[in-house]
Amino acid sequence: MAEYKVPLADMDFLLFEVFKADDIWQKLPKLAEQVDKDTAQAILQECAKIAEQEVAPIARQGDETGVRYDAGKVITAPGYKEAFNTYVEGGWPALGGDVDYGGMGMPKMLTAMHEEMLCSADISFALYPSLTAGAALSLAKHGSEALKEKYLTKMYSGQWAASMCLTEAHSGSDLGIIRTKAVANDDGSYDISGNKIFITGGEHDLTENIIHLVLAKLPDAPAGPRGISLFLVPKFKVNDDGSLAESNNVSCGSIEHKMGIHASATCVMNFDGAQGYLIGELNKGLACMFTMMNFERIGVGIQGLGAAVKSYQNALEYAKDRQQGRALTGAKSPKQTADSIMVHGDVRRMLLNMKALNEGSRALSTYISMQLDYATYAEGEEQAKGETLSALLTPIAKAFFTDLGFENTVTGQQVFGGHGYIREWGQEQLVRDARITQIYEGTNGIQAMDLLLRKVAGSKGAMFTTFYNEVVEFIESVEHQDSMQEFVKPLSDALEDLNDLTLELLSKAQDNIDELGVSANDYLHVFGYTAMAFVWAKMAQVVLASEQISEEFYQSKLHTARYFFKRLLPRRISLIALARSGADSVFDISDELF
Structure with missing residues (x-):
């Protein structure tokens, strides 16, 4: 198995050549005070060392050993506590945190790359700080000043971790029917009682306290999602001076035994009259939790990318070393008993698919992160444009990246052949780990519904128009450049096809809303490939204008851009046909005939 190497050159290229991050940061006062190009590059280089030297080496053992449940306690895999302590000593939990409470205040464009590194090294490890960062974001945005002062600093320091407690055995995506109860106390706190399942990082031995963000309902709350409130519930109560007090009637009932991410603790959590504190307003907890959920959804998309990047690195190293057969045009290594499998067209196709989709996903992730920073x-x-585009593209980040991520881990496995199916090479772990990314934080089908029904149809096309105009503006800026014609024409065609499909589906939905539900998944992927074509065209523009175009990195980028437009963007054609095929064939068959 290849040793993971952080693609720092590509990250640097995206930040400072394609998206001009240093210019953006300097014109936004709050960021100008915190970060510049030199600082960002130093941060990425140091994070790369943590990912490569501390986290990646424990991933295999973490998968094989997993977490262990012992009478309510969860013991993490060997090496995890030591790696986590090193991570904390470097100050990494504070990277994107609020500077008023000890955070570094770094932009999302930078923290997204930090997340990718950790996820490529080991998704299981990355989940622990990721959940804490998401909970801290929600608390910083919606919590009272007293709660922020008491909890945020130690979450940023890494002394305390956090979890997100939504799902119940009977209530997955339909959060409106949760049963966890909150009863008000005279001192302003609440007693929280109920059971939550599938809680990532709900219990572990990495930190001295765990701060749970819990969705619950008051007895007189309105029915459905309008009656949900959000509460902060610590594992151990916290004294006024910040020291830990007694246990807070929070316990882990068991852990799940999963297909993948074995070293991540997935817990059943019991709240037996635990003391909690309201975050935000009563009955408006879902909006507060969505601050964290949207953060996590983009993060899950990056998990898919991270696994795919490691898969590509593994497969590329294997393909260059593995000798099997001869090139169709004649032996390329006549002194060897066989050529490397790099001579075979199908192997090259698989590797280039992975390369183009990974680099396109990283670029699109950076673009979405830029919108979040705006x-x-x-x-x-x-700001308004950034809010619109980041909201519109969040379901694409989650679903498109993870669908491609799983595809690319399986593709990497295929390059290995039989060796990819056995544990020795570590490739099958990536397939198992990546699979969950399509499921949790809202299944990809739900993300597709969110995109088409809530964002596009819900705004009557206005949110889509913002994206459409953004791409049109770029096309108009480069359409007179002869060297860009091979990219501009297919991008323009893809954008117009997406626009036509959007208008057609919105029109059909006026007569039959099921048209949107049936076509949502195909629509999301059409949108994803079009958005990826947009950022690939932006990358090609930079390369073609660069004085360094003859260097290997830029030549590789240009060839990969051409490959994407010729071999991968056409996938959208069949997806458009599927999206247009209508709902009748799906709903005309009765349940009994399945």
């Missing part, structure tokens, strides 16, 4: 730190029209 939404967070800009003002006026820039």
Whole structure:
């Protein structure tokens, strides 16, 4: 198995050549105070060392050993506590945190790359700090000043971790029917009682306390999602001076035994009259939790990318070393008993698919992160546009990246042949680990529904128009450049086809809303490939204008851009046909005939 190497050159290329991050940061006052190009590059280089030297080496043992449940306690895999302590000593939990409470205040464009590194090294390890960062974000945005002062600093320091407690045995995606109860106390706190399942990092031995964000309902709350409130419930109560007090009637009943991410603790959590504190307003907890959920959904998309990047690195190293057969045009290594499998067209196809989709996903992730930074730190029209685009593209980040991520881990396994199916090479672990990314934080089918029904149809096409205009503006800026014609024409065609499909589906939905449900998944992927074509065209523009175009990195980028437009963007054609095929063939068959 190849040793994981962080693609720092590509990250640097995206940040500072394609998206001009340093210019963006300097014009946004809150970011200008925190980060510049030199700082960002130093952060990425140091994070790369943690990912490569501390986290990646424990991933295999973590998968084989997993977490262990012992009378309510969860013991993490060997090496995890030591690696986590090293991670904390470096100050990494504070990277994207609020500077007023000990965070570093780094932009999402930078923290997204930090997340990718950790996920490529080991998704199981990455989940622990990721859940804490998401919970801290929700607390920082919606919590009272007292709660923020008491909890955020130690979450950013890594002394305390966090979890997100939504799902119940009978209530998965339909959170409106949760049964966990909250009863008000005279001191302003609440007694929280109920059971939650599938809680990532709900219990472990990495930190001295775990802060649970729990969805619950008051007895007189309105029915459905409008009656949900969000509460902060610590594993151990916290004294006024910040020290730990007694246990808070929070316990782990068991852990799940899963297909993958074995070293991540997935817990059944019991709250037996645990003391909790309201975050935000009563009965508006879902909006508060979605701050964290949207953060996690983009993060899960990056998990898919991270697994795919490691899969590509493994497969590429194997393909260059593995000798089998001869090239169709004649032996390329006549002194050897066989050529490397790099001579075979199908192997090259698989590797280039992975390369183009991985680099396109990283670029699109950076673009979405840029919009999040505008939404967070800009003002006026820039802020509004950033909010619209980041909201629109969040389901694409989650679903498209993870669908491609799983595809690319399986493709990497295929390059290995039989060796990819056995544990020795570590490739099958990536397939198992990546599979969950399509399921949790809202299944990819739900993400597709969110995109088409809530974002596109829900805004009557207005959110889509913002994206459409963004791409049109880029096309108009480069359409007179002869060297860009091979990219501009297919991008323009893809954008117009997506626009036509959007209008057609919105029109059909006026007569039959099921048209949207049936076509949502195909629509999301059409949108994903079109958005990826947009960022690949932006990358090609930079390469073609660069004085360094003859260097290997830029030549590789240009060849990969051409491959994407010729071999991968056409996937959208069949998806468009599927999206247009209508709902009748899906709903005309009765349940009994399945």
